[in-house]
Amino acid sequence: MSLNNVESKTAQNSIEDFTKKKSGFTGKLGFVLAASGSAVGLGNLWRFPYLTAEYGGGIFIFCYIILAIFFGLTMLMLEIAIGRKTGKSVIGAFPALNKKFKWFGYVCVIVPLIIVPYYCVIGGWVVKYAWSFLVGSEGLVGAENATVTGEFFTTFISSTWQPLIFFLIFALFTIIIVAFGVQKGIENISKILMPALALIAVFLMIYVICQPGALEGVGYTLIPNFSNFSFKTILGALGQLFYSMSIGMCIMITYGSYMKKSVSIKSSATQIAIFDSIFALIASLIIIPAVFAFSNPAEVFKPDGDGPALMFIQLTNVFNALPGGRVIGVIFFVLVLFAAITSSVSLVESIVAVLCEDGRIKRVVACIIVFGAILVLGTLSSLGNGALANVEIFGKDILSAFDFLANNILMPIVAIITCVFAGWFIEKNIIPKEIGIDKSKGMTTYFNVIVKFVAPICIFLILLSGLFIKI
Ligand code: PHE
Numbered sequence: 440m441s442l443n444n445v446e447s448k449t450a451q452n453s454i455e456d457f458t459k460k461k462s463g464f465t466g467k468l469g470f471v472l473a474a475s476g477s478a479v480g481l482g483n484l485w486r487f488p489y490l491t492a493e494y495g496g497g498i499f500i501f502c503y504i505i506l507a508i509f510f511g512l513t514m515l516m517l518e519i520a521i522g523r524k525t526g527k528s529v530i531g532a533f534p535a536l537n538k539k540f541k542w543f544g545y546v547c548v549i550v551p552l553i554i555v556p557y558y559c560v561i562g563g564w565v566v567k568y569a570w571s572f573l574v575g576s577e578g579l580v581g582a583e584n585a586t587v588t589g590e591f592f593t594t595f596i597s598s599t600w601q602p603l604i605f606f607l608i609f610a611l612f613t614i615i616i617v618a619f620g621v622q623k624g625i626e627n628i629s630k631i632l633m634p635a636l637a638l639i640a641v642f643l644m645i646y647v648i649c650q651p652g653a654l655e656g657v658g659y660t661l662i663p664n665f666s667n668f669s670f671k672t673i674l675g676a677l678g679q680l681f682y683s684m685s686i687g688m689c690i691m692i693t694y695g696s697y698m699k700k701s702v703s704i705k706s707s708a709t710q711i712a713i714f715d716s717i718f719a720l721i722a723s724l725i726i727i728p729a730v731f732a733f734s735n736p737a738e739v740f741k742p743d744g745d746g747p748a749l750m751f752i753q754l755t756n757v758f759n760a761l762p763g764g765r766v767i768g769v770i771f772f773v774l775v776l777f778a779a780i781t782s783s784v785s786l787v788e789s790i791v792a793v794l795c796e797d798g799r800i801k802r803v804v805a806c807i808i809v810f811g812a813i814l815v816l817g818t819l820s821s822l823g824n825g826a827l828a829n830v831e832i833f834g835k836d837i838l839s840a841f842d843f844l845a846n847n848i849l850m851p852i853v854a855i856i857t858c859v860f861a862g863w864f865i866e867k868n869i870i871p872k873e874i875g876i877d878k879s880k881g882m883t884t885y886f887n888v889i890v891k892f893v894a895p896i897c898i899f900l901i902l903l904s905g906l907f908i909k910i
Contacts, residue, residue, distance in 0.1 A: 485747070492739065496667065503680060516874050528793070530545070554688075556610075559817050562780070592751050598825055611810075617784055617806055618802065629777050629778070644724045647725050660724055674901050677898065678850060684715055725753075734756060819837050848906075871887070
């Protein structure tokens with residue numbers, strides 16, 4: 440075995456170990472937990488609620504659910520099946536099924552490379568909030584109203600050094616875990632911490648919903664108001680779907696490559712999708728009703744309202760109102776941190792695996808290269824809220840521009856190419872067979888029609904209309 444192979448084997452150890460019986464789980468549960476570790480993260484807790492607020496509440500969630508059922512689940516099954524069929528990660532999997540597609544694996548890697556740096560910036564904000572609740576920072580804990588908690592956040596992100604330091608802490612933590620290949624340890628801990636996070640989240644949801652005025656927020660979140668609809672809503676929901684389920688950048692191929700043959704792709708993918716969506720929905724049902732109970736919805740939901748700040752400001756308001764809220768605040772943000780770390784590790788891992796697999800580079804060197812990229816792009820994203828606030832790309836600050844580029848442009852493009860590849864350029868029925876639906880004619884036809892026609896055409900149209908048509 441060449442050094443290369445040794446490196447790339449180490450690179451994917453964690454996923455492999457996770458799906459082995461010795462982890463104490465059955466193959467299926469191990470796989471579902473590992474993939475959910477990647478899926479559930481800041482996308483569910485931070486991004487989903489603020490997009491729900493930005494795109495008009497229930498209508499956004501309505502679009503999201505429709506897209507999740509028709510495209511999300513199909514893409515998830517498709518990526519996992521490509522991985523399991525070939526037993527290879529993203530670089531090897533495509534040429535194994537069609538030699539002409541070797542280039543595509545490299546294109547896929549661009550997406551995590553853009554996401555990781557700003558993911559680490561937001562991860563840094565979470566570290567800051569966990570720390571501030573712990574030490575009881577003034578202006579945060581016990582702040583007399585929502586304006587003060589809002590100011591605390593704005594002062595923090597617009598300063599130069601503080602967000603940079605917290606970003607560095609989060610980024611270093613991620614890189615060290617990947618460099619030493621200790622993902623398995625982190626995933627083992629998160630097997631306990633993720634359910635704990637779910638429990639606290641449900642508790643917070645019930646608490647917030649019981650506050651005066653909050654029910655209006657529940658209605659805003661759950662009842663679609665079609666007058667808030669535009670093509671941007673669907674594009675936003677589509678980008679969020681890819682981001683949240685960790686699809687549209689082909690990392691689920693790597694996960695699939697370590698999945699046992701005996702495990703059902705259909706039911707595992709369904710479980711991951713449901714788990715991920717429920718997490719996101721609960722987060723929205725904490726944060727949006729909290730706006731109605733503790734802040735001024737007219738201020739928060741105006742076009743340039745709270746945006747990415749929403750989770751941080753609103754949760755602070757909830758913890759300040761809750762008896763014993765400071766302790767719960769610390770626990771909650773630490774748990775969010777773990778959810779974020781399992782996701783950022785999976786993002787970095789997918790880049791490092793590719794560098795090691797084809798680039799004849801050692802794992803540690805690959806980690807240093809990725810860290811360098813994170814440092815440069817992450818610093819720009821972080822400063823985009825302060826020193827570089829006047830720099831605008833697509834009319835957005837630097838962090839939001841990276842986010843938009845990755846989720847709303849690149850991920851849909853990767854998804855389209857993946858569908859075209861699987862629908863038109865590989866042997867017929869390979870994928871339905873791998874998923875285990877080939878015995879049912881109806882299911883196979885449904886899957887083929889979605890992959891060959893509906894998904895690529897619709898995603899293409901959504902992409903175009905979201906970018907160019909204003910309603
Ligand atoms: N799905 C993760 C989240 O919700 C983010 C992520 C995106 C991770 C893409 C891996 C790949 O936070």
